[in-house]
Amino acid sequence: MGDIAFLLIIFFLVCSEASKDKSDLDVKLPYSEHVAKQKTTVVARVALDGTGQIYFDGVKVDSAKDVEWGVRNLLTNTVADDQRHVQFKCDKLQSKEAFEPILQAIAEAGGIIEAVGEKSEK
Amino acid sequence: MPRKRHTKEKKNRDLAIPTDSFSDIAFLLIIYFILATTLTKVRSITADLPSGEKTTQAQPEKTSIVNLRGSELFFNDQKMEIGALNERLAALNLGEQDGNKRVIMLESARGTSYENYFQALAAISAHGGVVAIVENEK
Numbered sequence: 315m316g317d318i319a320f321l322l323i324i325f326f327l328v329c330s331e332a333s334k335d336k337s338d339l340d341v342k343l344p345y346s347e348h349v350a351k352q353k354t355t356v357v358a359r360v361a362l363d364g365t366g367q368i369y370f371d372g373v374k375v376d377s378a379k380d381v382e383w384g385v386r387n388l389l390t391n392t393v394a395d396d397q398r399h400v401q402f403k404c405d406k407l408q409s410k411e412a413f414e415p416i417l418q419a420i421a422e423a424g425g426i427i428e429a430v431g432e433k434s435e436k
Numbered sequence: 437m438p439r440k441r442h443t444k445e446k447k448n449r450d451l452a453i454p455t456d457s458f459s460d461i462a463f464l465l466i467i468y469f470i471l472a473t474t475l476t477k478v479r480s481i482t483a484d485l486p487s488g489e490k491t492t493q494a495q496p497e498k499t500s501i502v503n504l505r506g507s508e509l510f511f512n513d514q515k516m517e518i519g520a521l522n523e524r525l526a527a528l529n530l531g532e533q534d535g536n537k538r539v540i541m542l543e544s545a546r547g548t549s550y551e552n553y554f555q556a557l558a559a560i561s562a563h564g565g566v567v568a569i570v571e572n573e574k
Contacts, residue, residue: 315459316455316458316459316462319459319462319463319465319466320458320462322462322466323462323465323466323469326466326469326470326473327469344550344551344554344555345551345555346481346554346555346558346559347558348481348558348559348561348562349479349480349481349558350479350480350481351477351478351479352477352478352479352480354482399482401478401480404550404554405550406549406550406551406554407549407550407551408549408550409546409547409548409549409550410544410545410546410547410548410549410550410553411546411547413550413553414544414553414569417485417569418485418569418571420485421485421486421487421569422487423487424487426482426483426484427482427483427484427485428480428481428482429480429481429483429554429557429558430478430479430480431479431480431481431554431558432479433479
């Protein structure tokens with residue numbers, strides 16, 4: 315019994331992945347009828363919270379330029395399209411001046427944007 | 437003499453590691469892992485924004501443009517709601533087009549909220565369009 319239990323623990327430990335996403339961020343997601351469950355694996359997670367603070371893989375960064383360098387660095391040896399997906403989570407009340415430079419930074423670095431939102435009815 | 441035997445027995449008993457509670461601890465750990473694990477699957481839209489050289493020359497007569505002015509939405513200078521934009525984009529059959537014909541320009545005024553931007557971006561991407569962000573002159 316004890317052996318089985320320990321095997322199960324080892325299974326859980328091996329299979330579980332520590333989340334790089336900061337779940338405690340103050341981000342109110344926008345709605346759209348077109349959002350679907352994300353099927354691809356993302357190489358990086360970028361977030362812009364309600365206060366305008368930018369996060370790259372859970373770490374605070376100063377500007378969109380830092381995001382561009384970070385994504386560029388991760389995609390240096392990447393060829394396949396399915397390895398270029400970058401998750402972008404942004405507060406719905408943020409203005410264009412805050413989020414557009416980040417979107418452009420990800421695109422400039424060669425990332426495909428996975429913009430996170432919530433499903434709304436038609 | 438009997439006293440000496442007693443101390444020897446005690447010594448042997450101390451060397452053994454009690455393993456009776458191991459399975460209990462293991463199951464407690466399993467329960468902890470099961471309760472603490474959250475299987476979150478986020479919902480998103482995929483937007484492949486083309487990168488490359490910025491150009492000042494646009495081809496508005498060939499390329500459709502979505503304008504966001506505050507809370508208002510315009511498609512080729514026609515004011516409409518997001519539902520109507522979806523219908524117009526569906527009519528363009530962007531997914532079956534190739535190259536530049538798939539490009540939809542997205543222009544937004546200062547202060548446009550991400551909520552409106554996201555809806556336009558989602559509509560264009562969902563219908564197979566490639567979004568080209570139009571930068572306003574600074």
